[in-house]
Amino acid sequence: MLRSNYQPGTVRWATRRAQWRALGLSDEDMLKPKIAVVNSSSDLAICFSHLDRVAARVKERIRAAGGLPFEVRTTAPSDFIHSAGHGGGYVLSARDLIVNDIEVGVEGAQLDGMICLASCDKTAPAQLMAAGRLNIPTLLLACGYQPSGQFRGEHCDIEDVFLHACGTPSDTLTGELTEMSEDAVRGPGVCAGMGTANSMHIVAEALGMALPGSTPVAADSPAMWREADRAAERIVAMVREDLRPRTIMTEAAFRNAARVALSVGASINTVKHLQAVAAETEVDIDITALYAQLGVGTPLLSAVRPNGPHTIEQFDAAGGARAVMAQLRDLLDLDALTATGTSVGDNLAGVAPADADVIRSGDRPFTRDPLILILRGSLTPLGGIVKLSVDGAGGERPETFTGPARCYDGQEDALDALAAGAIAAGDVVVVRGLGPRGRPGMGMASRIVFALDRAGLTGKVAVITDGQLSGLVNRGIVVGEVRPEAADAGPVALVRDGDVVHIDLPRRICDLRVPDDELERRRAGLPPAGEHGETGWLSVYRRTVRSLDEGAVLRPR
Template sequence: MRSGQVKDGIERAPHRSLFKAMGYTDEEIRRPIIGIANAANDIIPGHVHLDKIVEAVKAGIYMAGGLPVTFGVIGVCDGIAMNHTGMHYSLGSRELIADTIEVMATAHAFDGLVMVPNCDKIVPGMLMAAARLDLPTVVISGGPMLAGKHPEKPGQKVDLISVFEAVGAVKRGTMDERELGLIEDAACPTCGSCSGMFTANSMNCLTEVIGMGLPGNGTVPAVMAERQRMAKYAGMKVMELLGAGITPRSIMTEKAFENALAVDMALGCSTNTVLHLPAIAGEAGVKIDLSMINEVSAKTPHLCSLSPGGKDHIEDLNRAGGISAVMKVLADAGRIHGDCMTVTGKSVSENIAASRVLDADVIRPLSNPYHEQGGLAVLFGNLAPEGCVVKQSAVRDEMMVHEGPARVYNSEEAASAAIMAGEIRKGDVVVIRYEGPKGGPGMREMLTPTSTIAGMGLDGDVALITDGRFSGGTRGAAIGHVSPEASSGGPIAFVEEGDIISINIREKSIALKVEDAVLEKRKASWTPPAAKITKGYMARYSQRVSSASRGAVLDG
């Protein structure tokens, strides 16, 4: 056992003495040591209950003959960090999470790991660590929140995005503050990751697809007893993986990531998966090119209409058969690699053999999809030579092709203020720049401007383009990850007020209608702006972070 480095032989008597100081017996010390990365805290709704999940994991490990030891992992709630300085720190936390787990697992010679995350950057950060360390590992998320119910409108579900969009409706004058308060109280009725196909649930679902989570990991609600049972099985399974020598790199293969992209398209996942999948794959020694997304999207229809772009929530997807049922639909048509290994110790094909769709409106057949192409699209053109990303399944038909004048803002705050002041007109293309990985720094999510536009009823008339990113809860023609970013001298830095921008999501193109010679002249007189954060972690992060087109990983 790897843990023999810290407990075997007479020379390790001091080490064993320290274990005994914590109450461990000789019998326990002789067991394999399984580290549990516990992201529980009292500031994230998706994490406030994770200690209960961890207790179940510990029970499973102990029943299977291991010694469970827990350690803490940080986490940022993107919703609470939204639209202020705190959001600079969200994406950067992913790297810290991966590094923290690497430190703890290596310093203490763990034999295996169970990862217990739930929300946005925590899930990919843990998966990056799993791939890097390559120790037997199982991921068990905390599960999704239930959707809320509007107290005065029977049958109308509400979620966190409903609150953001209600703010826009109040600004527009189509909703009063009393109703806003009702929605605020009803939108988040339980613990868990926010109830739509936002970033947290996207990543939890894809963790299951990749094979690092047990069936049900992505969709079983946080408040269901099944989640506790799954956590116990996760503890047992990591011991089986240890015995069989199955590690993350034998699971997170190129085929597994191809499966993840296919299911991503079928579900209509968050645009943030375009940042996280390449980063995780890179740690596993697999390369994901942005062009792959369009290739997979072209042959994988959008089968699920999930919030924010659709009517259903994760609880509905779970009731309809969950991720296994989605994979079964794709596998039956030859769109999934069934021979990939998973943490069950079985292949994908074996895991989904008995799965079936229980509600064909929630998970549609390939013959009757919600959209013929998958949920995401990558656009290329002179404004984004390295690409930019849009959740096309959440774009209204009339905005799939759009051309209009640029309204240029050098920060999210400036753009949000202009939108709320009613300064944006139908047909405009709002450009928000200097919000990329380097320039942000941290590539802030921008749910406030997009949800305000939707709430004001402008999502069928106005596009937003940024070198930053949008929340998984964003809908509308919101195009993010423009690369290269403005702070690196990308073309978005040289857009001027009134320039015409042409967007064609169907053709995967985006163009700034300005002559190359004019752009070169503008570039010659351009000076990068001063750094927004000059000390601490994010100052160091901004100096090392790569382009969004490469997953915003740290170079070197």
């Protein structure tokens, strides 16, 4: 019996029937599987602008498959739009707001299953987290990447605009940015390239929570509409089969997802998002350690911009996530169950890339070295993350770096110091106070990274931050998402100007060369946390967010 069906004659049955009859539903409708169509539509950003049409199509096909669809709305954060407020604190924190939006709408109404329209960076991880928390039949539908434009004859997308805008303001730069922004985005969908959104769509398929062959996909393309129809039909069947997320998202599934993420050079944000999904699914696994472990033996099979020369369109045409997984057969757990009701191995039968240069085999990879490095040491005892590229997109990057620290409590202070000439070659720029609790909500530190690049300091300085970095690639040696963060009295809070910092990429080390007794003296002198003055959502977030090694999920402290 469906959990949404109540005993006739009861209060719950009678009041709900009165409500739904007024919506035009029949008694026969009310006995069908009730499916939430989770939609993060918004007029604020182009990545969400087509979702209402997708939702309408999905609802139509759910009805045709014998289900009863109900659209459930959530908040719709876009990194480029919502990072304007509170130093970017509303971006990561919105991920967990979406999770709670879904819980209220779906669990409160006791619906039987949900199909989630995955779009911009925080929607897919939030939807996977909600699936793990609620544990009702769930399917993610990737709603696609946006078409990019050109700037003076060269490829130009939203990330190119962002990187170019990190230069020093001038009339010339303003003119170039005006021209670039005219054509960088030509339609709806998420950022092109192997950024967080496309990475998380691929991760969802690797986890078994999106249908095989559905990621990535061009927004509004015939392929996207076919996948929408297929997913709508499948979610009704999943409810009837009672196929639940916790049956799919097992430890084996997380290992597969991490392996696939490493093989495509995915966004570093996949690390914390997968940890959060594991936490909500109650799978006891250390995702950071998993990336470090699997990175050693996982070949890079694709190199999509900015990791390498290919576009997301070429990757899609070559077979996307399914083709990559086929090439990784020997490294995956093929018995892991997926949303099809069959195993990973079954889903990959007969699959091969359509272009062996874009998606390569394990004996001819782009590189055998991981693009995501996990550094540990006295400055990053719980880890810090470095993102590399295969074609020099990260600029000059020495393998080791030792230099004096220059410490800044926030990105704006660091940008001001750079403008004043206070940052020089040989320095290690430490930007702190940007972690999930410190901001709160996790602030971006990418502007200082790219400003240093525009100042000609890439490879001549290093950057260490407890903040969030671009999901794509960074310039020079950049260690991000340092754990514990400064707000949790991590070692990054104890660094002082002039302290020697040592980074060794081959050995995965990030050390602060200060005696232990001196660090303890400094720790004892840290001010108490105290009140921060926020009200509203961010005050709730600061009080309840856990550390990044726990996925920055919300839990009572």
